[in-house]
Amino acid sequence: MGLKFRHGVMIIVIISASMFSVSMANKDWFPAFNYTDWWSRFGNHPHNKTQQEPREIVVGGSDHWHFGYNYSDWAFKNAPFYINDTLVFKYDAPSATSFPHSVYMFKSYESFFKCDVKKAKVVASPVQGGGEGFKFVLKKWEPHFFGCGERNGFHCNNGTMKFAVFPMLRPFWQWP
Numbered sequence: 001m002g003l004k005f006r007h008g009v010m011i012i013v014i015i016s017a018s019m020f021s022v023s024m025a026n027k028d029w030f031p032a033f034n035y036t037d038w039w040s041r042f043g044n045h046p047h048n049k050t051q052q053e054p055r056e057i058v059v060g061g062s063d064h065w066h067f068g069y070n071y072s073d074w075a076f077k078n079a080p081f082y083i084n085d086t087l088v089f090k091y092d093a094p095s096a097t098s099f100p101h102s103v104y105m106f107k108s109y110e111s112f113f114k115c116d117v118k119k120a121k122v123v124a125s126p127v128q129g130g131g132e133g134f135k136f137v138l139k140k141w142e143p144h145f146f147g148c149g150e151r152n153g154f155h156c157n158n159g160t161m162k163f164a165v166f167p168m169l170r171p172f173w174q175w176p
């Protein structure tokens, strides 16, 4: 029973994945969205439990969230991201020595591309990135467009403080 069910699910996943790639405005922004890779990582061998646990990922790694770091590149190198993984944005509160940053989520690829912060939703204010950082759980199976909203899009546009992630589904079947 397990076998039949598992393959049925995979077929549905592959079909919806290809539908997504056709409708995607620019799939280059989603290096993580590769179910071939997903299948070869998890499908071909009995995997280990730790790989299934959601991860907590600090955006930018030790660079945290600052002006001028290439976050698209970071997202590319840290892909894939999975549903229920947590992104942690770390940035100091505005002070005499640090510029304010924030986290916005764009509603569409277009506003993300243009860094049109007026069409974005604030998810974290300049004071929310301190301490342990601001945590965002990737709960939905949809593209997420993040950017810094400061200086009317200047940080996002010229400071490369933006990236897109498309969280994938983790394998959810039980191995014998």
Ligand SMILES: *[C@@H]1O[C@H](CO)[C@@H](O)[C@H](O)[C@H]1NC(C)=O
Pocket (backbone or CB within 6 Å): 034, 035, 036, 037, 038, 040
């Ligand atoms: C997806 O991953 C597979 C296996 O790692 C790789 O061969 C293939 O080129 C990748 N496809 C894309 C579109 O990146």
Ligand SMILES: *[C@@H]1O[C@H](CO)[C@@H](O)[C@H](O)[C@H]1NC(C)=O
Pocket (backbone or CB within 6 Å): 048, 049, 050, 051
């Ligand atoms: C499971 O995978 C993790 C991360 O890839 C690795 O650190 C760990 O050693 C693996 N455990 C086993 C039992 O293979």
Ligand SMILES: *[C@@H]1O[C@H](CO)[C@@H](O)[C@H](O)[C@H]1NC(C)=O
Pocket (backbone or CB within 6 Å): 070, 072, 073, 076, 160
């Ligand atoms: C950031 O990195 C991406 C992917 O590696 C690259 O395509 C892009 O040109 C880089 N952007 C800048 C401003 O360097």
Ligand SMILES: *[C@@H]1O[C@H](CO)[C@@H](O)[C@H](O)[C@H]1NC(C)=O
Pocket (backbone or CB within 6 Å): 083, 084, 169, 170
């Ligand atoms: C994500 O976490 C929620 C709450 O813990 C859980 O109900 C849900 O099934 C998880 N989703 C996936 C795809 O793992």
Ligand SMILES: *[C@@H]1O[C@H](CO)[C@@H](O)[C@H](O)[C@H]1NC(C)=O
Pocket (backbone or CB within 6 Å): 157, 158
């Ligand atoms: C910021 O980026 C925009 C669009 O990429 C460009 O037109 C503008 O000249 C840049 N401004 C500065 C100060 O670099």
Ligand SMILES: [Cu+2]
Pocket (backbone or CB within 6 Å): 066, 067, 100, 101, 102, 148, 149, 150, 155, 156, 159, 161
């Ligand atoms: Cu910023």
